Amino acid sequence: MANAYHHGDLRQQAQHHALAVLHEHGDAALSLRALAKQLGVTTPALYRHFRNRDSLLAALATDGFQRLRQALLAVPGGHPRDILIGIGLAYIGFAQAHPNLYRLMFGGQRLPAGQHPELDAAGLAAFAVLEDATAAGQRSGYLGDTPLNTLTAAAWALVHGFAQLSIDGHLPPPEQAPHLARAISALLIDGTRAPAPTQNNNSNNL
Amino acid sequence: MANAYHHGDLRQQAQHHALAVLHEHGDAALSLRALAKQLGVTTPALYRHFRNRDSLLAALATDGFQRLRQALLAVPGGHPRDILIGIGLAYIGFAQAHPNLYRLMFGGQRLPAGQHPELDAAGLAAFAVLEDATAAGQRSGYLGDTPLNTLTAAAWALVHGFAQLSIDGHLPPPEQAPHLARAISALLIDGTRAPAPTQNNNSNNL
DNA sequence: GCGCAATGTTAACCCTGTTAACTTTGCCGG
DNA sequence: CCGGCAAAGTTAACAGGGTTAACATTGCGC
Numbered sequence A, B: 001m002a003n004a005y006h007h008g009d010l011r012q013q014a015q016h017h018a019l020a021v022l023h024e025h026g027d028a029a030l031s032l033r034a035l036a037k038q039l040g041v042t043t044p045a046l047y048r049h050f051r052n053r054d055s056l057l058a059a060l061a062t063d064g065f066q067r068l069r070q071a072l073l074a075v076p077g078g079h080p081r082d083i084l085i086g087i088g089l090a091y092i093g094f095a096q097a098h099p100n101l102y103r104l105m106f107g108g109q110r111l112p113a114g115q116h117p118e119l120d121a122a123g124l125a126a127f128a129v130l131e132d133a134t135a136a137g138q139r140s141g142y143l144g145d146t147p148l149n150t151l152t153a154a155a156w157a158l159v160h161g162f163a164q165l166s167i168d169g170h171l172p173p174p175e176q177a178p179h180l181a182r183a184i185s186a187l188l189i190d191g192t193r194a195p196a197p198t199q200n201n202n203s204n205n206l
Numbered sequence C: 001g002c003g004c005a006a007t008g009t010t011a012a013c014c015c016t017g018t019t020a021a022c023t024t025t026g027c028c029g030g
Numbered sequence D: 001c002c003g004g005c006a007a008a009g010t011t012a013a014c015a016g017g018g019t020t021a022a023c024a025t026t027g028c029g030c
Helices: A010-025 A032-038 A043-048 A053-073 A080-097 A099-105 A117-139 A148-167 A180-192 B010-025 B032-038 B043-048 B053-073 B080-097 B099-105 B117-139 B148-167 B180-192
Strands: none
Touching: A010 A032, A010 A043, A010 A053, A010 A099, A032 A043, A053 A080, A053 A099, A053 A117, A080 A099, A080 A117, A080 A148, A080 A180, A099 A148, A117 A148, A148 A180, A148 B148, A148 B180, A180 B148, A180 B180, B010 B032, B010 B043, B010 B053, B010 B099, B032 B043, B053 B080, B053 B099, B053 B117, B080 B099, B080 B117, B080 B148, B080 B180, B099 B148, B117 B148, B148 B180
């Protein structure tokens, strides 16, 4: 259904090369004309596979969310604290490994919600991993009884903000401050952690 | 020195109109040609006042950082907890009030550090307010002995991430969840807060 | 084998940012 | 008071971008 007719499946090749350009030079450097030339094809040919330039970018971002989801799912199990910190580090690590892709995924305004259903679905699926981990941490009793929405928003905001600041050069680079990401993740954990029931008499945990 | 010659001070008028367009339609919609036409001037005239388009955007972003700094400085004094939460809310509120400006300020890659010294300085000045508040909270004994760099990074990451997610529609809008920003700020505070010495002496953190 | 739909091409339109060369304006020193 | 000089603006043009309409080609299914 989406396979080779004349030149081989152009859509997949275009997306592949576009991802390479995006990764190395950022989305602003991604030109349909240059891309078509690189693929040995005329520019309007791309319009048979993507409605417009934003549609191509949306496809790249969708793929990015799916890869982000896989990265988060790959975090090994264990103690809730380790899982939560592991997910935070995996999230931040993904952004640091693919800064331009991450910027596109959260570019805001460029790929508005509602216009690219697959993109929205992929984003939600990635978010769900984070939410599930938070919910599990809460079920296990490790996290306090803060509403799940609030917990998840705080966790997401922290890792997303850290990722964004890091890849934009507003924070010391990871090789210079290797423990920073872990430290800030731990800070939020210790804030959301329920007080130890043995030492403290507020035993109203659920 | 930068005043009226022919048309009145074009630079200031251009910046003013550009800010309006940015605020309403985002930076992608800001065209030098359209801007010049709106000002009753030809396009290259703008190049007498801005080296190029990015230079105009940098001027807008610089002004944004200065306004953000003022917003943070306007937070009233009081208990360290109230100051810290107040700054967080002011930061988030600024982003929500000027989403397109905020996106430009933290657009990443478009306005790379080092190319616009005034912009870098304004950004640092705004950041310094946040850092000072954190340091003051630590000096007062309200915050724990986490390294200041880590504390500030966590606070900045949280509010920046929340702001970004909020203005991109990834979180419930403020009128729908009015307490969310305060709640997540409090979460991080409670994590960074030093254990109360009177009630609890679990000084063995790991 | 014919036709149809998918795919790709050609030519063109309109919008960008940007620069070079030229013209106008107002101030400043002799 | 006036000549020149620098600032400010204009005209014309270039290069490149996304996008579309009209046309050509290919290959599969009836």
